[in-house]
Amino acid sequence: MTAPRQRAEARAGAAFALPAFALILALLLAPLAALLALSVTDYRLGAMAVRLVGLDNYAALFADEVFQRSLRNTFLYVAFVLPGAVFGGLGVALLVHARRRSRAFYEVAYFLPVTATLVAMATVWQFMLHPSLGPVSALLRALGFGDVDLLNDPSLALGTLALIGLWQVIGFNMVLFLAGLSAIPRDLYEAAALDGARSGPDRFLRVTWPMLGPTTMFVTITSTITAFKVFDTVVVLTRGGPLGSTETLLYVLYLEGFQYFRTGYAAAMTVVLLAFLVLLSILQARVIDRKVHYA
Amino acid sequence: MRRGLVPRLLAHAVLLLGAVVMLAPFVWMLLTSIRPAEEVFGAVFNPIPGRFAAPENYARAWNEGNLPRAMLNGAIVCLGILAVQLLAAIPASFALAKLRFRGRGMLFGLVLFGLCVPIQVPALPLYLGLAHAGLLDTYFALMAPFFLTVFGMFLFRQFFRAYPDEVLDAARLDGMGEFEIVWRLATPAALPAIAAFSVFSVVAHWNDLYWPLIVVTSSELATPPLGILAFRDTESGGNYGALMAGAALVTAPLVLAFLVARRAFLRGITMTGLR
Amino acid sequence: MKQQQTPTSEARAAGLTLRGIVKHFGPTRVLDGVDLDIRPGEFLTLVGPSGCGKSTLLRIIAGLEAQSAGSVTIGGRSVDALPPSERDVAMVFQSYALYPHMSVAANIASPLELRRLSLFERLPLLRWLSPRRPRVMREIMTEVRAMAGQLQLEGLLDRRPAQLSGGQRQRVALGRAMVRRPAAFLMDEPLSNLDAKLRVHMRTELAELHARLGATFVYVTHDQIEAMTMSDRVALMDKGRILQLGTPSELYDTPADVTVARFIGSPPINLLEVEASAGGVIRMAGLALRAPGPGRYTIGIRPEALHLGRAAPGLLAARLRRAENLGAEWLLHAETEEGAPLAIRMTAAEHAAADALIGQVLHLSASRAGVHLFGPDGRRVAVEAAVEAPA
């Protein structure tokens, strides 16, 4: 390539990248720097004086019962959602993949919650779970569980939110698994059939499951991140209650940062959140690497 | 080698049961939205409404709350975000994929890093900045944080990388400038990725609650989720019919779009989900 | 490689019989009543243009596809009701179909594992409970290593398929097929993913392998050169039917059909429309042939059967358009007065002697052995004792 061409290319490249650079600076890097800076101050929105407090915010964070409870609740929520999201998504995908005429119907049915506005659907769920008016409560009564108020019972509320979370995410995972399934070469199943794989479990263990390995890892991580960020249903359905049993990380962060305006403290909390997410993303990058490795 | 009838029926049974659970809230929402207020209490035993009350419920949801405005806001915000996202991300990702310039490696590194930073992380400083500039409670505040889409840049870069270099070189020999190449050659070729990304972006921002909840206080700027929250609070008297009509209205645009363009939606999710 | 012997191989060759195989995909009829007897131990090639149904036929033999009508017998046993794994055949796929997540050793071991261990003994975790498994796996691995030795894969047993070259993957696929000593090998274009040089080499290697194993090979290809060079017999297919079954020489020397004549041979045979006189005599390129009757025929002349001569009545005149030097041979491209293209193949010495110039009119005579006559239906027409009439 000639020197003028190279220069023109470099100029064009820089010009095209400039807006993106500016946006990254303004919306990502600067806020992150500010965040780190805020997290070592006692800044409160509207306060006149700001003091450097070192790592006090972080220390307070790990002594804070509310924060600890929110961490516990969040992990519990993830633990509730994850198995169903991954194995449920896989199971549905396996069944749907084998359908022909009815495949479109099932795809739509399971995917509908993904596109629907969660806040609106949460109000529907609230009504469905209403102790006296809701059909779910009526069903539970009919099944002999007596009067249960799923959203107001401290031992059930988080699990109920998790089921709603599962309801929303399972179709998304199904679609990812379906894509993974269609990417498995038919040859492999045929080779397995000639090798002597006769039963469904054999085909699944020898071909499907290992070939879905990267997809499964990916789904696991994205589902973890999604579950980790549970927020909408908490706002609409429980506001952290009853008795703090559904206070989750993002909800507490929202309260601290934007309701109580304890900005410095919330900043420290955000840094911890970011640390978790970066960790998960590194895992995710590893997985994508391995997928490339397979092919 | 079709499998037997029994396993097939079993599969259908399991799938149907699941589908009932998945669709139940939608069915219940629609049934309640056409039910008169006085029947809501007996609904469990008599799911089909005795009197068809859709007009009054939907009229109430449309007129009483702020939903039409919220949906208009949702459309404005989603389109505004998408337009800026595409305008900034397409040339940048083309440069990342096809042009050599100083800072390319750094830009790509930043994109990869940005992929693991959700809005909740920069939210606090961004809020302070907007407050400082007196821009809270504006359309700009609703849209600005999302003008940057590292995700879109990543997706488009992958797509552009597959574009043949020979075609670009031929265009350059024909006298096309880089600007023209991006918008007249590369962009049309990337339409599937752009469509997929658009689906992803609009779904995400129509439904987003976190950020609008933070920066919007006036009801004139409410987005659909805020609109439905506010409507729920004004209807706390228990007019579930109207509330469900409101939920149906807010959910309808995306659900209908999905039903119409199912393939595009699923491809969008697969492409964006699997990166 | 050639010296090693597989002990039981001689006993493991089965004949295959196909009777009236028909296959529909929806409304399209892909196979149209195929009958074929494949002898024990023979190398039979199914060749034909892309889309003619070769793969489908092979997959029906393997049991991967169910025929719409007809029956398949392998080693005297009807296999129509048997799943692929019980038909005692192994298949080598065009894509090799190796398990990407398994090592070379595990890939080759796969058929043995599936056959010798129960499902329970193959389940994750649970399999460690089986007391029998370690011993069986040791036996399997011994066989796998022996197989790797035969195929020169010893150093690669721990690699994944992605870390192998195309030729090595091909060998692994062969190893996975050979390790269970099937009665017949089915191969669907196994060489088509290799580069040209390796393909030529693997041709020889497969032919040697066949000789060594003595097993029945059913080999699918669209490449007539592969078919001609490797096979004992060739079945030429077109549009879901077998047009001709015979040795490579039979197909070349006595094509039963104009399609066969056109498909076999490179460069392809020259085809010219001719009119037989009332007495059924056809004069062409210095030959006089007697057809069964008057009417239109297609005459086929192999490129090497055309010779340059001096201008004389009765010879085929054609203008030379292009000459290709292939080294030992020359290939001339000419055009008849009617505009039909002609290919003429000759040795370099012949070409030097003739000194044919581009644009010049050539006068061509044909030797009888390379000339075939086909009727309007495309079938071969027996030419009765030709009237020798050198004009």
Ligand SMILES: Nc1ncnc2c1ncn2[C@@H]1O[C@H](COP(=O)(O)OP(=O)(O)O)[C@@H](O)[C@H]1O
């Ligand atoms: N599963 C299938 N469904 C519909 N048509 C098919 C299927 N498999 C093959 N065909 C059609 O059958 C014909 C023969 O295919 P194939 O046996 O693969 O041909 P070949 O191997 O000779 O190239 C082709 O026209 C192909 O399109």
Ligand SMILES: [Mg+2]
């Ligand atoms: Mg084929």
